Amino acid sequence: MSIGVVGLGVMGQRMLARLAGHARLRVTRVWDENPAVLAQALAHYPLLRAATSAEALIQEPGLHGLYIATPPGPHIALTEQAFDAGLAVLCEKPLTTDFAAAHACIERIERERQRAAVNYSLASSTGLAQLQLAFGAGSRRPMGALHGVSIDLRFSAWPRPWQAGAGAWLSQRAEGGFSREVLSHFIFVLQRVLGPARVVRSTVDYPADGVGSEQAVEAELVAGGVPVAISARLEGDRADDNRMLWHASEGEIELRDWFGVTQQRQGERVQSMGDAETLRMNGMTDQLSHWSAMLDGHSHSLPGFAEALAVQKTIEAVLAGKA
Ligand SMILES: NC(=O)c1ccc[n+]([C@@H]2O[C@H](COP(=O)([O-])OP(=O)(O)OC[C@H]3O[C@@H](n4cnc5c(N)ncnc54)[C@H](O)[C@@H]3O)[C@@H](O)[C@H]2O)c1
Incomplete structure (x- = not known):
């Protein structure tokens, strides 16, 4: 091809x-x-x-x-x-x-x-598959009822060092910022599992220059009747970190460092689904297989344009702020 x-x-x-x-x-x-x-x-x-x-x-x-x-x-x-x-x-x-x-x-x-x-790469991840088994449509709820989801993102700098060579757009309010670039991946996961999210409250801190992208976001959403708490910010003295925690009556599933996944049932030890790098490599290989299927006109698990637009609408609603 x-x-x-x-x-x-x-x-x-x-x-x-x-x-x-x-x-x-x-x-x-x-x-x-x-x-x-x-x-x-x-x-x-x-x-x-x-x-x-x-x-x-x-x-x-x-x-x-x-x-x-x-x-x-x-x-x-x-x-x-x-x-x-x-x-x-x-x-x-x-x-x-x-x-x-x-x-x-x-x-x-x-x-x-x-x-x-x-290209929402978590579409082809073990983490998303685990979440769908635990909380998605048709799930037998092995973790019990879902009580809440929290998304915590910390950046030591924006853009991140590996994207420092990207265009100015990445750190500008009009097209860039960590909400569109990073939070969107987790909103994709959230909405794939629970359906559309609604913004209940959102506070966004922007730099005073009127041009730069957001520096901190605190928001509450609801998806599938479940409360979702978002906290994302630049904190210059800390290493980058991203976590998405799904908290249920009989256990928890956490996505960490993108492709890393752990799950814990009440009273049991934390169980890792594999190291994040191996899971990332598997996810990437899987993604290319789905892309290939898409080219053939066969069914695949990659997000379509409508799903991606729904993610973006949620992100733009978060960025618009809501008291
Ligand atoms: N899926 C992911 O995990 C992921 C990660 C990083 C970036 N992205 C996305 O990838 C896209 C590119 O991001 P990037 O970090 O590579 O940005 P970048 O600024 O490094 O690169 C963009 C390139 O596009 C070129 N370009 C701009 N307009 C063009 C046009 N009309 N025709 C041809 N070339 C054009 C620029 O010259 C530049 O080289 C963005 O939408 C970004 O959000 C996705």
Whole structure:
């Protein structure tokens, strides 16, 4: 399967590395509007060929799919062009900066049965699978009744060091910030298991310059009748940390450090589902299999555009604040 990639910044390069040597998915064409970024990718992967524009890449004969790793602004327009050319799309999150355009795109996907998914990587994680078994639709409730969910995120700096080379957009209020970048992954998990969340209360601290992204978020949501507490902030003197705790009458499940999962039944010892790095590698392999299935038009577990838009609506409602 031949894949074109548009956007070769931090995430685009990560995906190139992930796909290198994959048995089925092969990146053949790439494009980035920044010539230096494009040249760097070509130097690193000499077998890649550059397009002359995003439009030219999408029109390239023999391509099966497009992976979009630009900042959110161009996501929907590039997706629509890809559909026009008969390509399947894997798009980065957040889905869009334009809800009306995203709604029209989702209608098209449903009407024309277009193949499209969004890269919320926890979709292919052991943690999500455990949570669905414990609390999802059809669960036999082995952990008892769910009492509450808490999400705690701490960042020593924003952007994080590995994303320091990303564009200015990442630390700006309009498109970036840790809520859209990180909290959204956990809201995706929350809504996949419990359905749509509603913001009850939200307090957001922004820097005084009017441009920079949020520095702290404290919020209460409700999803599936269950209270959800969110606390996320920059704390310069602490190492980065992320945890999502699901607290039930007969036990707890915790997601930690992205792909790490522990669970504990009352009176028993904490049980780990494996080390976070191994679970991450398994999740990534699984994700590529689902992407491949999506390209074939088969069923898969990747989030669709409607699910990703629902996540983004919750995130934007949190960022809007509510007394
Ligand atoms: N799924 C995840 O875990 C995850 C992690 C990090 C970032 N992301 C998402 O990936 C996307 C990219 O993030 P990033 O950190 O790589 O940003 P980045 O700023 O490092 O890279 C974006 C690249 O896109 C290029 N670009 C911008 N507009 C373009 C256009 N119209 N055509 C072609 N190229 C264009 C820029 O020149 C830049 O090189 C964002 O939506 C971000 O939220 C997802």
